[in-house]
Amino acid sequence: MLETNSQTEIASIMQTLGSQARVAAAALAQVPTEVKNQALRAAASAIRDSEAEIIAANAADVAAADERGISGAMRDRLILNPDRVEAMAKGLEDIANLPDPVGRVMAEWERPNGLQFQRVAVPLGVIGIIFESRPNVAADAGALCLKSGNAAILRGGSESYRSVQEILKALQAGLAVAGIDANAIQMIPTTDRAAVGHLLTMSDDVDVIVPRGGKGLIERVTAESRIPVFKHLDGINHTYVHAGANPDMAAQVVLNAKMRRTGICGATETVLIDKNLLVSHLPGIVAALQEAGCEIRGDASVQAIIPDAVLAKDEDWDTEYLDAIVSIRAVSGLEAALEHIAAHSSHHTDAIITDDAEAAEVFLNAVDSAIVVHNASTQYADGGEFGFGAEIGISTGRFHARGPVGLEQLTSYKYKVRGSGQTRPA
């Protein structure tokens, strides 16, 4: 591991990495599906074969992290065991089984002059992935990039450097079996933070940046990047219990939306409830949440019904708890719910619970979020649940990709125009 590099050295390392990636990407764009799948399956075998080396490298990472006093949650994300190694290998095979997004004919038409047009999917090019602690992201993201014909430049956190290095060896062994340029998946060979600064400004050699990690990482990437970024900063998601909601469905869906996993970006953070439902629906919803260990913060009208609820402060409506805490606000109706969501949502995923189909359509049209849901849990905000097979992240941006970013979203397109000697009239 290179730990101390001069700034000149880092600039040169990054430049080399970038131009190697660009060359590898040009070749990879033309590699047939079966060859990419062969590489993915061979990489899965290589991961299984090097389980011992991966776990040993990971143990060294964990030991170094323990010395520096890593937090419990980060430590858990860092650790690899035989099950997690097998899950990585299985993940590669799953991606091999997904359809190839490259070469899809997205549209075709003919013009009156006989010109035939095709819009055909092509890879984006080079993707930089910056991630924290979970070393298995290297396998997952590298494989998604490979399948979509993109070269990947990986940058894990310094705490997972040795683990990522071993995983990369296995991925590159897979590339070698299929005869694909090893530079199709590279990692930044230094833990120096300045290297990330370079990556974010290499707009000639990098086409998109995917940050996977906490808010601090994403804020830094957003502030510094001169390259488009697939990102979501927050998941302040709402579930709105409308006047037409079935009480049992409301209780079950809210419980799942908030508590299935509290730490994921699709978790509901705020429940809005029609004021007419405070007596009929709220107690059932709160009982289910409290039984699961959730703290309730409510406005005054919620507190009037649920005396042990904490009184919500203004900042509660703008807080992503990522924890067993929910804020609940009573609203006068659909319009007020839409206003609250427009003002406080992070435009990730928002849901309405109602049997009133008309109200549901108004909500689905008016709420300006990447994912809008009727009568289901916001925790379905996930590429796998959408049927994308896998995702590299979720985007709340409006540009290029919105919502789960799967293989299709990792492609661009070009137009093929076929003629028979047409010349354009003056």
Added chain:
Amino acid sequence: MLETNSQTEIASIMQTLGSQARVAAAALAQVPTEVKNQALRAAASAIRDSEAEIIAANAADVAAADERGISGAMRDRLILNPDRVEAMAKGLEDIANLPDPVGRVMAEWERPNGLQFQRVAVPLGVIGIIFESRPNVAADAGALCLKSGNAAILRGGSESYRSVQEILKALQAGLAVAGIDANAIQMIPTTDRAAVGHLLTMSDDVDVIVPRGGKGLIERVTAESRIPVFKHLDGINHTYVHAGANPDMAAQVVLNAKMRRTGICGATETVLIDKNLLVSHLPGIVAALQEAGCEIRGDASVQAIIPDAVLAKDEDWDTEYLDAIVSIRAVSGLEAALEHIAAHSSHHTDAIITDDAEAAEVFLNAVDSAIVVHNASTQYADGGEFGFGAEIGISTGRFHARGPVGLEQLTSYKYKVRGSGQTRPA
């Protein structure tokens, strides 16, 4: 016209403009097609009704530009006459007649758990358009943004300020007729260049920037923008005459590709020709070009056949002439042509002329340009010719939109998920 503003004043003007645009965009996203079309048709009438005012404002712009000594080409682009005013009005009506890109169901599917997914087109939000000299871009771009449900912030060159102001009045009169917020189309109310600097960093209130103008403008926008940009910097386009080319088709298509209009981004700048065709095909191609007044710059083997050709220098292969000049290079075959294009193309539009279908497919797959063409002129690189009805520009970027940027490319999407109480399993 505000000509001298303090920097504080400009910052405040731009902030107001941006937040007004964001509010207008939120409302515009929900406006039905017929209401948007009503606004476009009313704006067309208003443009016709204010022909005298528009032409008077334009005359003042031209007089001021003459005083500063404007160039002939710029002066021609600046001038509005009754024909050009009518063309603007007609352009608005044409856009009213195009299908609404908002609300299109781009994909729909159901998952085994019964959840129903729809991917639905929504507007991008707020679009900043920065253009030079041609004041009619204000009408054209404003109308495309309106039809696609986006709020527009227009910034013309200082030389067209008064003309754009009059055109904007007519557009806003159209908005008023349909009851749409006047802030759906705004212009920057100062000619101070610092205002553009603000626009390019207003990433909270502006979703995409479209620069329309010369290389200087596009370079400045690219360097300064913190917002995604739809752009092409160069159109260094190639027409490759392959060994299998019909000589007549080659001569006609090359002539059109180079000489139909030399100043547009889809014009061919370099012709590549198989060395085996130097005797059989080259004289016919060159004769047609020379008769149309084109200067020939060729490599040594071209010069051997065409003695009056200028010997091309290295920089000729990287030059966008935008003029009646062509560079011609002999290549050993398809592979060499692909190598030259990979090294020198600006990835805008590249064409192959051949009757060899297999060679054509290799070319269409391998050339990494927004538009790849078989047996037709590169001058078809245009949204109108693609059947898009209209375009706001052409993008050589790979992110979000590539090639002609029409109404569909001015939209993003969201996912609507409809369920019946589904909760996500652990």
